[in-house]
Amino acid sequence: MPSAHPHHVSIFGLGYVGAVTAGCLAELGHHIIGADVQQAKVDAFKAGISPIIEPELESLLQTAKREGRLDATTDATAAVKASQISIICVGTPSQAAGRLNLDFVRKVTAQIAAAIREKNQPHTILFRSTMLPGSTRAIVGVFLADLIKSGLLHVYYCPEFLREGTAVRDFRDPSLAAVGTHDGKAPATTEALDLLGFNAQILAWEGAELLKYACNYFHALKVGFANEIGRMAKHLGVDGARVMDVVCHDERLNISRYYMKPGNPFGGSCLPKDVNALSGLARIEGVNLPLLDHVMESNHAHLDALLDQITRKDARRIGLLGLAFKADTDDMRGSAMVAIAETLLGRGYQLRIYDPSINLTRLIGANEAEIQRRMPHLAQLLCATAEEVVRESDVIIASQKCVNVESLRDVAGAGKWVIDMNGWPELKALPWSYEGICW
Ligand SMILES: NC(=O)c1ccc[n+]([C@@H]2O[C@H](COP(=O)([O-])OP(=O)(O)OC[C@H]3O[C@@H](n4cnc5c(N)ncnc54)[C@H](O)[C@@H]3O)[C@@H](O)[C@H]2O)c1
Structure with a gap:
């Protein structure tokens, strides 16, 4: 359904997240100007050609182009001046030893800040790149604090949960939407909710940043858990896929909120005993299950x-x-x-x-x-x-x-x-x- 409040939105970074966000916001009737440092990407995007392979995306971009709601540039200032909202979707790659490289986010934030000062009109920034907790506050402190103080700028952190391959579908029907605000209270302005999640959960910037990692960590943990149960099952001559399928049948204790509240360590007559027994058996049998093996240690x-x-x-x-x-x-x-x-x-x-x-x-x-x-x-x-x-x-x-x-x-x-x-x-x-x- 088209948005009741069409906005002019600049999207920085026309990679996976940026391109999908652009196509899906255009579908809702918003005017999009993409910004990227790669001229070839900008040219293709302007022509309605998707920079990534993703079902439905190119047709969304083509429609937006035809309807005159799609543009792109390598000029950050021009992108900010043509919009009231900027969404930052640039890459945040891992450095050696897992440290996050925020250079692209810093660079783009500095450019946007300079352009807002020049423009001297109200603007909103939505950070969408995945960043470790504390990053938004640190970046705001260096580049944006004066603009926020003067009332010209609002900043929100809105993590992205889409999956490649079903990204357009996920955008239209998100599994989760969250908006981080500076104090964890309701956003002072409506853009973040208008664009990225009218039903969003509200957290502080740091909470919204950690939420993204908690979700991805949980997914990774689930894959590792299923694989380790699967390897143990295979070793024992059991059908691991069937066991995990039945595990998922229990939606009260297994696939549920139960056991998902931080607080007390686990205990009782069963959990420690059974965790010890299965990892003990794996060790004796020479089946390497590092995830299961470290649960007691945790x-x-x-x-x-x-x-x-x-x-x-x-x-x-x-x-x-x-x-x-x-x-x-x-x-x-x-x-x-x-x-x-x-x-x-x-x-x-x-x-x-x-x-x-x-x-x-x-x-x-x-x-x-x-x-x-x-x-x-x-x-x-x-x-x-x-x-x-x-x-x-x-x-x-x-x-x-x-x-x-x-x-x-x-x-x-x-x-x-x-x-x-x-x-x-x-x-x-x-x-x-x-x-x-x-x-
Ligand atoms: N790919 C996913 O499924 C996914 C899902 C959720 C969140 N994320 C997060 O979203 C962020 C973006 O991921 P992605 O997969 O879209 O990255 P990507 O590498 O596909 O795209 C990043 C884009 O940013 C551009 N860029 C770099 N510096 C720029 C600058 N100064 N100005 C303008 N553009 C610039 C690059 O040229 C590139 O086109 C990352 O933080 C990632 O962790 C990704």
Whole structure:
């Protein structure tokens, strides 16, 4: 459907992302002026010839050319003067050792900034190139801060999620759209949402930058995971494709939001045991599965980070809200908080623990054996109420949502810290110092 607000848009970088963005915005009725340093690309683009092979793209460019809404130039100033919005889609290649080369983005930003100063009329820049978190803010600081301050310029970071081969389809029906603003609040002007995602998620610049990497990392992780399960399956004479297909049938726990929240390390009687068992088998059988093999290490690193966060505080009295591996169970096998408690006790810290699900007289079997082995004095550390734990501690680790936060108001005073493992906003409202494990 044509846009109700056709804009004049300059697109810097006529590669994959730029050409697709140009063709698809033209389809919506916007006027496009492409800008690239390569004369041959500019000439072809002007003639409606797609610089890349992508289904449907050339016909979109041809239509735009026919309707007089397509132009291109190597002159950055001319492109800015002919538009109110510039979208930056230049390449951000990797240097040796994986460092990102932002030279093209810097160069093009400097050119656009100079042209806006000359033009002296309001302008909007949408960064679309993939850049590491902090890049937009750093580039703005060097080239654009005065223009933003004077009110002439708005800057948004809008990551691109298209897939080559289905890029036009993905643009029309994006799997995800996000707009990064300088403060994470709604955009002050509508161009970013008009052009690149009316339903977009709003984040701060850095969040939108990291989002792009999180998505690509997740895709890469999924491919690596499927391949490693596949290799193990082949070694065992199992049909790995069938196994992974069935894995995907579970849309409640597997292909879902479940297990996707940063916070507590994993634990319990199953995950650590089963992760260890399969990677142990792979090692014995000589099947190289580096991704699966490092999952336990990743969990230990998360636990170490929490321990570091606790012991960096100048405090010796620690309180745990939640000891079992998750809320509403008394299962302490493989519990990350038991490991934390064990380590802190070993280092001579004072510990107080509240967990409403733990009743020592009812512990049985392997669960009781685990506690006898690792924390034989648990009975002396357990408190009847969360208030008691908070009153007698200086650093409180809220590992489970197992308390009524309001009931802690009188004991959560200044001088105390709470470390939140679940992203629990109510904890912030109490008069103690608040820190999250991942935020
Ligand atoms: N290709 C993808 O599927 C894809 C998807 C999402 C995001 N991205 C990201 O988008 C960005 C662009 O990727 P791409 O694949 O389109 O790159 P590309 O290499 O295909 O195109 C980049 C274009 O920028 C041009 N350019 C370089 N310096 C310039 C300057 N100073 N002025 C004007 N033009 C200039 C180059 O000549 C080239 O035509 C990258 O950051 C990439 O990581 C790519």
